[in-house]
Amino acid sequence: MKILFLIFIASGFFLKPRAYAYTNFIGYGYAACLTCHYNAFGNGPLNDYGRALGANLIAGRLFIPDSVSDSKLSEYSGFFGKVNYKSTFFRPSLDYRGIMVTDNFGQGGSENRYYHMQLDGNVVLRMMQDKFIMSFSYGMLPEEEGFGSKMKSISREHYLMYAFSNKFRIYAGKMDVVFGVRVPDHILFARARTGIAQNDQSHGVVAHWYNESFELGVNYFVGDLSDDADVRLAGFSSMLEYNLASDFRVGASILSASHEFLSRTLAALHARVGFFKGASLVAEYGFLHDQEITDLNTGVTTKASDNYFFLQSMIKLKRGLHNLTTFERYTNVPEGSTENTAYRMTTGLQWFPLPRFEIRSEISAGRIFLENNVNKDSWTFLNQIHLWF
Amino acid sequence: MVLKRLMILFLLVSFSSQALAQKNGVKKLSILRSKMIKGLRKSPYLKPKMNYTAYKNYTRKLARTRKLNRRQLETFLKLAQVDMVLYARTQSKLYRQEGLNSSYVAELYRYKSRQAQSVRAKIVQIDRLLTKKKARKQKVAKKRLPPKKIAKKEKKKKLVLKRKFSLYSTFISWQEDRLAKDQTGAEFLLYAQLRGYCTGIAYDFVFNNFHMTSHACFFGPLSTIDISGEQSGVYDKSDIATMGIMTGAGVSFDIKPEQFIVTTGMDLIYRSNDWENSGDLDVDGDTLITLGLYGQTEISRGPYAFDFKLGYGLAFLSAYWQFGIKYYF
Numbered sequence: 022m023k024i025l026f027l028i029f030i031a032s033g034f035f036l037k038p039r040a041y042a043y044t045n046f047i048g049y050g051y052a053a054c055l056t057c058h059y060n061a062f063g064n065g066p067l068n069d070y071g072r073a074l075g076a077n078l079i080a081g082r083l084f085i086p087d088s089v090s091d092s093k094l095s096e097y098s099g100f101f102g103k104v105n106y107k108s109t110f111f112r113p114s115l116d117y118r119g120i121m122v123t124d125n126f127g128q129g130g131s132e133n134r135y136y137h138m139q140l141d142g143n144v145v146l147r148m149m150q151d152k153f154i155m156s157f158s159y160g161m162l163p164e165e166e167g168f169g170s171k172m173k174s175i176s177r178e179h180y181l182m183y184a185f186s187n188k189f190r191i192y193a194g195k196m197d198v199v200f201g202v203r204v205p206d207h208i209l210f211a212r213a214r215t216g217i218a219q220n221d222q223s224h225g226v227v228a229h230w231y232n233e234s235f236e237l238g239v240n241y242f243v244g245d246l247s248d249d250a251d252v253r254l255a256g257f258s259s260m261l262e263y264n265l266a267s268d269f270r271v272g273a274s275i276l277s278a279s280h281e282f283l284s285r286t287l288a289a290l291h292a293r294v295g296f297f298k299g300a301s302l303v304a305e306y307g308f309l310h311d312q313e314i315t316d317l318n319t320g321v322t323t324k325a326s327d328n329y330f331f332l333q334s335m336i337k338l339k340r341g342l343h344n345l346t347t348f349e350r351y352t353n354v355p356e357g358s359t360e361n362t363a364y365r366m367t368t369g370l371q372w373f374p375l376p377r378f379e380i381r382s383e384i385s386a387g388r389i390f391l392e393n394n395v396n397k398d399s400w401t402f403l404n405q406i407h408l409w410f
Numbered sequence: 411m412v413l414k415r416l417m418i419l420f421l422l423v424s425f426s427s428q429a430l431a432q433k434n435g436v437k438k439l440s441i442l443r444s445k446m447i448k449g450l451r452k453s454p455y456l457k458p459k460m461n462y463t464a465y466k467n468y469t470r471k472l473a474r475t476r477k478l479n480r481r482q483l484e485t486f487l488k489l490a491q492v493d494m495v496l497y498a499r500t501q502s503k504l505y506r507q508e509g510l511n512s513s514y515v516a517e518l519y520r521y522k523s524r525q526a527q528s529v530r531a532k533i534v535q536i537d538r539l540l541t542k543k544k545a546r547k548q549k550v551a552k553k554r555l556p557p558k559k560i561a562k563k564e565k566k567k568k569l570v571l572k573r574k575f576s577l578y579s580t581f582i583s584w585q586e587d588r589l590a591k592d593q594t595g596a597e598f599l600l601y602a603q604l605r606g607y608c609t610g611i612a613y614d615f616v617f618n619n620f621h622m623t624s625h626a627c628f629f630g631p632l633s634t635i636d637i638s639g640e641q642s643g644v645y646d647k648s649d650i651a652t653m654g655i656m657t658g659a660g661v662s663f664d665i666k667p668e669q670f671i672v673t674t675g676m677d678l679i680y681r682s683n684d685w686e687n688s689g690d691l692d693v694d695g696d697t698l699i700t701l702g703l704y705g706q707t708e709i710s711r712g713p714y715a716f717d718f719k720l721g722y723g724l725a726f727l728s729a730y731w732q733f734g735i736k737y738y739f
Contacts, residue, residue, distance in 0.1 A: 334707075393646030395638040
């Protein structure tokens with residue numbers, strides 16, 4: 022069981038992060054994902070406003086002369102350079118992310134590995150003054166080292182959205198499952214271990230309501246139809262967020278899903294708080310209950326009741342430059358066995374030196390508490406590059 | 411174009427004055443309205459291409475306008491919501507008063523983006539202008555002061571000393587290595603790791619943006635330590651009750667006063683527990699005292715603060731972590 026848990030935790034490092042939405046930007050006063058994304062729950066392509074905002078508020082101005090104003094940068098934040106607001110129908114985008122992972126950093130036997138985490142092309146078609154939107158993303162699944170897989174292409178998401186009013190909209194198609202905070206780091210236990218990570222999109226329908234004080238999403242999903250029918254995780258999920266203040270949101274999520282071999286229930290509470298311009302704290306505490314058939318011949322099932330917690334702070338040091346610090350804990354409680362707990366502390370810099378360009382450099386220390394077994398901390402150095410057009 | 415610009419001006423004035431009026435009372439509405447017009451009139455971005463007198467008269471007329479004509483109404487529909495909300499976004503108080511949600515901003519912006527293209531850049535510039543205005547005024551005021559007064563003012567500023575007292579509770583964890591000896595004198599390397607909660611007090615002397623800070627916390631009831639051999643089976647124990655004190659001092663810098671503090675300093679850590687020696691193995695270090703160097707960041711919202719601390723203990727195997735919440739009195 023201990024070995025399984027170690028593999029379970031270590032596998033987190035093979036699940037590469039794929040950042041889209043930046044939940045932490047509540048520190049800039051942007052609480053709702055819809056402000057910058059076509060998808061009301063974040064992730065996926067940025068809308069014109071999000072791109073403009075990224076250029077004139079988030080990104081730095083390295084090598085950009087003072088004569089170029091911020092509003093000019095916004096105007097030129099489109100895929101083809103200058104945004105054509107007269108023609109709103111067609112909005113393409115491209116995203117690339119790569120990461121250099123150095124295991125056992127500062128210890129013996131360190132090893133560098135580079136992954137192409139993300140190479141996505143997206144097209145958004147906007148109609149009826151944005152009341153009707155179609156989004157299609159086609160991307161590459163990165164190689165899973167040690168799992169024998171090769172880079173392959175997938176349709177990462179494809180959905181239609183119709184806004185019945187400013188406050189109510191329906192999405193239908195393949196997209197991310199609505200649950201919890203969509204933090205950019207998919208190696209977080211809260212994402213990697215709950216099965217709602219970067220490649221876990223599902224076909225389904227999402228309803229989204231919001232008003233001044235709350236935001237509610239309900240998602241019915243049938244699993245990824247490109248997967249085999251017996252392993253499609255189907256069920257429903259829901260998330261409610263309530264505004265305590267314009268920069269302070271609390272929320273709750275639930276998810277219930279199953280396929281032929283697994284029945285999963287998730288519940289989580291989260292909070293997002295802005296401190297000052299560019300500084301925020303995001304926290305989530307969740308429970309996971311899995312009932313899995315581990316032996317197909319005898320039908321033996323195993324149950325596990327796990328819980329997780331993460332806390333991530335973002336602090337703006339100067340325009341475009343942030344400190345990101347994450348503390349997380351994951352407790353695995355297999356039925357009839359003692360609990361195992363893993364902690365991870367990650368800190369580093371996130372730098373947007375200029376529009377369309379992001380660099381992240383972080384160091385991460387993992388510490389695992391197993392019954393009667395103490396291992397030395399595992400240190401990992403992560404260097405990430407992100408380009409978007 | 412002129413009408414468009416004037417309509418923006420009018421809408422900004424109306425919206426801002428109404429929002430401010432909620433706070434200051436309806437009676438002051440007209441005063442606020444005229445103040446806003448006066449302020450915006452100076453804006454180089456909003457001045458339309460007409461001579462000054464005509465412009466002045468027109469803004470006066472606008473200020474008195476109660477009912478919009480059809481053309482004005484159409485312009486309003488095209489531009490108003492987007493621009494008002496974009497303007498309101500930068501005015502956090504107004505933003506809250508109006509109960510505007512950033513979702514609305516997105517919606518309105520997106521629905522009206524086609525129409526808003528020509529004014530968006532201007533709105534952004536106005537926002538910048540308004541936020542920079544205060545800083546510019548201060549700069550001008552400073553320039554006007556005679557050097558002696560500035561020196562006096564700065565001297566006074568230097569003498570400001572505050573004392574801050576706070577309570578804090580943090581999660582704490584570290585790793586250390588221990589040696590075990592059997593009866594033959596053979597040595598075995600063991601790894602131990604602690605996790606627990608440290609609760610205590612901190613006291614800060616604040617000199618403007620510079621702090622001298624001291625703290626002390628106690629970890630006990632919920633703190634445990636695990637220990638095992640480098641090779642399994644040598645000596646394994648889990649959840650051994652432990653207690654100790656972590657105290658220290660450091661210097662802090664207010665990167666953003668009262669909001670973001672960075673600290674560096676030194677900790678003195680004392681830990682005590684019973685290794686429950688069994689069989690023929692004797693584990694050293696039932697107590698441990700060590701010095702640690704640390705860096706810490708702290709962000710505050712009102713009296714509450716969250717801090718993350720990363721340190722290196724001289725007798726530890728790996729870094730020690732702390733994160734938690736603090737309450738300032």
